[in-house]
Every structure is written in structure tokens, then in C-alpha cells.
Amino acid sequence: xxxxxxxxxxxxxxxxxxxxxxxxxxxxxxxxxxxxxxxxxxxxxxxxxxxxxxxxxxxxxxxxxxxxxxxxxxxxxxxxxxxxxxxxxxxxxxxxxxxxxxxxxxxxxxxxxxxxxxxxxxxxxxxxxxxxxxxxxxxxxxxxxxxxxxxxxxxxxxxxxxxxxxxxxxxxxxxxxx
Amino acid sequence: xxxxxxxxxxxxxxxxxxxxxxxxxxxxxxxxxxxxxxxxxxxxxxxxxxxxxxxxxxxxxxxxxxxxxxxxxxxxxxxxxxxxxxxxxxxxxxxxxxxxxxxxxxxxxxxxxxxxxxxxxxxxxxxxxxxxxxxxxxxxxxxxxxxxxxxxxxxxxxxxxxxxxxxxxxxxxxxxxxxxxxxxxxxxxxxxxxxxxxxxxxxxxxxxxxxxxxxxxxxxxxxxxxxxxxxxxxxxxxxxxxxxx
Numbered sequence: 001x002x003x004x005x006x007x008x009x010x011x012x013x014x015x016x017x018x019x020x021x022x023x024x025x026x027x028x029x030x031x032x033x034x035x036x037x038x039x040x041x042x043x044x045x046x047x048x049x050x051x052x053x054x055x056x057x058x059x060x061x062x063x064x065x066x067x068x069x070x071x072x073x074x075x076x077x078x079x080x081x082x083x084x085x086x087x088x089x090x091x092x093x094x095x096x097x098x099x100x101x102x103x104x105x106x107x108x109x110x111x112x113x114x115x116x117x118x119x120x121x122x123x124x125x126x127x128x129x130x131x132x133x134x135x136x137x138x139x140x141x142x143x144x145x146x147x148x149x150x151x152x153x154x155x156x157x158x159x160x161x162x163x164x165x166x167x168x169x170x171x172x173x174x175x176x177x178x
Numbered sequence: 179x180x181x182x183x184x185x186x187x188x189x190x191x192x193x194x195x196x197x198x199x200x201x202x203x204x205x206x207x208x209x210x211x212x213x214x215x216x217x218x219x220x221x222x223x224x225x226x227x228x229x230x231x232x233x234x235x236x237x238x239x240x241x242x243x244x245x246x247x248x249x250x251x252x253x254x255x256x257x258x259x260x261x262x263x264x265x266x267x268x269x270x271x272x273x274x275x276x277x278x279x280x281x282x283x284x285x286x287x288x289x290x291x292x293x294x295x296x297x298x299x300x301x302x303x304x305x306x307x308x309x310x311x312x313x314x315x316x317x318x319x320x321x322x323x324x325x326x327x328x329x330x331x332x333x334x335x336x337x338x339x340x341x342x343x344x345x346x347x348x349x350x351x352x353x354x355x356x357x358x359x360x361x362x363x364x365x366x367x368x369x370x371x372x373x374x375x376x377x378x379x380x381x382x383x384x385x386x387x388x389x390x391x392x393x394x395x396x397x398x399x400x401x402x403x404x405x406x407x408x409x410x411x412x413x414x415x416x417x418x419x420x421x422x423x
Contacts, residue, residue, distance in 0.1 A: 087300055089307070090277050096307035097275070131307055136300055144299045148279030175294045178278025178285065178393075 003052040003163055006038035007082070008072055010065040011092045011132055012058025016083035017041060019149035020055070023156060033163050049075045053162050055082040055145070055155075059092035060138045064126035073139040080158060080168070084148040084177055086135040091148070093132040100128040143168055146177050184250040193246040200228055200241035203254065210254050211263060211295055213270075213288060214329035215242045216379055218402030219338060222330055226266055227292065230254050238262070264296040272303040273352065275310065275324035281383040282395040288381035289327060310355070315365025318388055319377055321356065326384040328354055332376035339405055344370045356384075375402070 009017060017040060023030065037048045047068070054076040060066050072079065084090035095103055109116040119125055135141050145158050145168075154176075158168040182193045186203055193202045198221065203210050213225035221242040228241040233251035238259070241252075253259070270276075270289060278284050310323040333345040333356065344367050348357040358364040377385040378397050386395055408414050 081300070084277075084279055088271070088276070089305055090279055093305070093307060094275070094277060094280075097309045134300070134305065137304060141300070146299075172294065172297070175297065175299065177290055177293065178281065 002033060002035045004037045004048070004050060005034045005159075006036070006047065006051045006054040006072070006076065007040065008038065008047070008054060008056045008068060009040045010056060010058035010068060010086070010135070011061030012083060012085045013091070014040070014057070015149040016055075016057040016086075019083075019147075019152055020155055022152035024152070026152075026156060030159065030163075047071050047075060051076040053078045053080070053159075055080045055159075056086055056135055056141075057082040059085040059089045059132040059134060060129065061092050061095075061132035062126035062128050066129065066138060069135060069139045078142045078162065078167075079135075079139070080162075081135045081141045081144045083150055084146055085132075086141075087144045087146055088177070089132050089134050093134075096131045100130065103128065146175060148178050182246050182248050184246040184248065184252065186252045187254055191246075197246055198242055199230060199239070199244045199246055199252055202246060203241060208254060210241050211292060212242065213292060213327065213381055214331065216331050216335075216399060216402060218404075218406040219331060219334040219379070222334065224328065224330055225270075227263055229259060229262060231256055231259060260296070264298060267292050267296050267298055268301045268303050270327050271298070271301045272305045273308065274326065275307060276382075280392055281325065282386045282390050282392065283383040283397065284393040286393070286396045287383065306352075308352075313358070313364045314388070315363040316367075316370070316372070317365065318372055319364070319374065320386050320388060321358070321364060322384055322386065323355055324384075325382050326356055327382055328356070329381055330356075331379040331381065332356060332385060335375045335379045335402060339402060340371060340373050340375050342369045342371050342373075345376060 007017065007020065036042055037051060038044050054072050056072060056079060058065065060069055081087045085092045104118050108118045145154055147154060154174045157174060161168040183190055184193060186208055191202050191206055200210055200215065210230065211227045213227050214222050215228060223240040223243040226240060229238040230241045231253040232239050276289065278290060281287065312320065312322045312324065314320045330347060333347060336345050337343045344358050346357055348355050348361055359367045359369060364370065377387060379399055379402060380397065383395065404416060
């Protein structure tokens with residue numbers, strides 16, 4: 001049976017996923033070797049059970065991210081913090097010095113083109129947590145893939161190792177923040 | 179003057195009066211990681227990255243301020259030291275707001291280099307996300323205290339080399355900050371000569387020139403050694419002073 005792989009997008013800019021797509025023709029090799037069971041680039045609504053590997057992009061910045069992180073952990077054997085936001089908080093965490101009220105005011109009142117209003121009556125809009133946090137401060141993480149974004153080479157190195165059943169040991173050359 | 183013989187990592191070396199364990203090590207191509215140390219400035223012992231073990235003592239010693247003694251046995255690469263060095267980098271990372279992706283020195287940063295050297299795959303301590311200030315009142319330069327690692331190179335170069343003493347350390351413990359002119363805006367400083375030495379010695383992106391964006395700021399730090407050499411020895415030579423890449 002092919003390894004079941006998921007990718008998830010929490011509080012990030014999707015740049016890490018863009019970098020994943022930069023694997024280009026290697027994506028075709030990957031498609032033969034693994035089954036993509038959940039991803040923002042695939043139309044799957046619910047995070048499945050029995051996932052072998054999950055690449056999780058972004059910091060945990062709102063209530064939805066937090067809930068999702070726990071769902072991923074519960075259903076996944078091996079979790080990779082995918083990129084700098086998942087690893088350190090990075091740009092997503094730059095808002096931590098402001099209160100969530102100030103951030104909402106800035107976003108929905110000061111910068112509104114029209115109808116300035118804080119949409120706190122909508123249950124579909126996730127609540128900001130007090131701080132955006134790296135993934136490993138919320139759930140157990142098994143490996144870290146750095147970079148903003150990680151390069152396609154870094155991703156290839158980690159994913160191919162995992163598909164061969166090995167824990168990815170990233171060469172020091174791939175340890176690179178920013 | 180008596181020559182001192184001592185041992186670093188099982189090999190014997192000679193030292194003279196005025197030497198430190200660090201400069202003897204560096205002169206003999208033994209790498210000891212440093213952050214606050216900069217050749218030409220007085221050693222300060224702030225960052226603790228150059229800690230070494232000395233046989234017979236349970237304490238660790240900063241190589242930059244420790245003088246060799248006859249028969250001293252120094253170890254620089256034990257597992258214990260590696261463990262502590264990684265912890266120091268983790269503490270530096272967790273006590274500041276270091277976002278490499280949006281930093282002027284991304285790719286040319288001494289803190290990044292240290293993180294790679296100690297194999298920092300993630301920070302095990304909770305990030306504090308401190309509320310630090312940024313002062314852009316100076317016409318040419320900016321201090322972003324979010325990125326400051328309190329190495330005090332700026333304080334020392336301004337006091338010891340430029341002779342202006344704009345910078346100081348204020349407050350205590352986790353609240354320590356670099357301030358200009360008794361905590362007045364840098365742009366209002368009557369002492370600052372706008373020489374830019376502090377910007378050039380800063381190991382991270384805390385001190386920067388205006389108008390530069392991500393990864394654009396490359397700092398050249400060997401000028402300190404050149405100036406100090408010229409001033410004290412009357413030798414205006416750049417030979418043997420290695421350029422930063």
C-alpha cells in the first residue's frame with residue numbers, strides 16, 4: 001500500500017505549498033509513490049484517518065488552526081512542521097505584539113474600503129488566539145523543514161526519505177531560516 | 179616574559195601575557211563559536227557561546243575573557259558544551275522577535291550562522307514574543323530592538339573606538355535594552371556622529387541603514403581591527419585582516 005500523505009495550511013501565506021508545486025515534474029514521480037489524501041491543492045473536505053505523513057504549513061494563529069492541528073496529530077503518524085511559520089511563528093507571529101482587538105480594528109475598521117465593521121457575529125470566521133505560535137508549541141512535531149519558503153530541493157529531500165520509510169535527516173545544507 | 183604552556187583539546191599551545199584562551203584558539207585554527215566577541219573591541223563575556231571546560235573546575239569559562247594558565251587543560255567541544263551552546267541560541271531566539279524572512283541581514287547574519295552551527299532545527303523553549311521598540315528617528319540609521327541580542331558590540335565600538343558613547347544598556351534581566359543618550363530618541367542625540375560603526379559591528383539586523391530591504395545589508399566588521407591597529411601601533415595595514423565575505 002502506498003504511504004498516505006497529507007498537506008495542511010494553517011496560519012501561513014501558502015508559499016510553502018507553492019514551493020511544493022515547484023517540485024515540477026518530480027510531482028509525477030511522487031504521484032506514483034504516494035497517495036495524497038488531504039491537501040489545499042486537492043478537493044478533500046475532511047482530514048482523513050490513518051495518515052502516514054503530514055506536512056503542516058503555517059503558525060497556529062486562530063481557533064480553527066488549533067482545532068485542525070489536534071485533528072492532524074490524532075490521525076497522523078509523522079508530522080513535519082513545514083516552513084518557518086510552522087517552525088518559529090515567523091511573519092505570522094509578528095502580530096503578537098498587538099492585542100487581537102487592535103488587529104481586528106486595524107483590519108476591519110481602519111483599512112476598510114466601505115462598511116467598516118468587526119465581523120464577530122459570524123461563527124464561520126475563526127477567532128484569533130492571543131498569540132500566533134509555532135506548531136510544536138501546540139502539538140508534538142516529528143521533524144522540521146525550514147525556510148520561507150523551504151526550497152523544492154529541501155522538500156524533495158524530506159519527502160523522498162519519508163517515502164522510503166526513513167526519518168528525514170536533513171543535511172546541514174538544508175538548515176536554512178528565512 | 180614567561181611563556182605559558184597549556185592544552186586545548188589535547189594539544190599543547192604557548193600563550194603570552196595578555197592572551198586569552200579564545201585568541202590562542204583562533205590563532206591556531208581551533209573554532210570556538212562567538213557572538214559578542216569582536217576583534218578590536220574589549221572582550222565582554224556577554225553571550226556565553228565561547229564557554230569552554232577547564233579541567234579541575236565544575237564551572238564553565240568564557241574563552242574570550244579567560245587567561246591561559248600554566249598547565250591548564252581546556253576542552254572546547256564536549257557534548258556538555260554543545261548542549262549548552264544550542265540552549266544559548268535557543269534562548270536568544272525565544273527572547274527576541276527574529277523573523278529571518280523579513281530581515282535586512284537574512285543570509286548574512288551571525289545569529290543565523292550560529293543556529294546552523296548548533297543544528298537548531300527548532301526552539302524547545304516557549305517563544306516570549308516580547309514587545310520591543312524600534313527607533314527610526316535617526317536620519318540614516320534604524321535600531322530595531324526586536325532583533326537585538328544584547329551583545330553590546332555597538333556600546334563598545336561607540337565608546338572605545340568612536341569615543342562618542344551614545345549607546346548604553348538599560349533595565350535588568352529580560353527587560354535589558356540598548357538605549358541611546360539616556361533613553362532619548364536616537365535622532366535627537368547630540369553625541370552621535372553618524373559614523374555608522376555601530377551598524378557595521380552589529381551581528382544581526384538590529385542596527386541597519388535606512389533604505390535597505392530583505393537580505394540586502396552585508397556588514398563588514400574587520401574595520402574595527404584596522405582602526406585599533408592603526409591607532410595603537412601606527413600601522414595602517416589591511417594585510418592579514420581577513421575580510422568578511
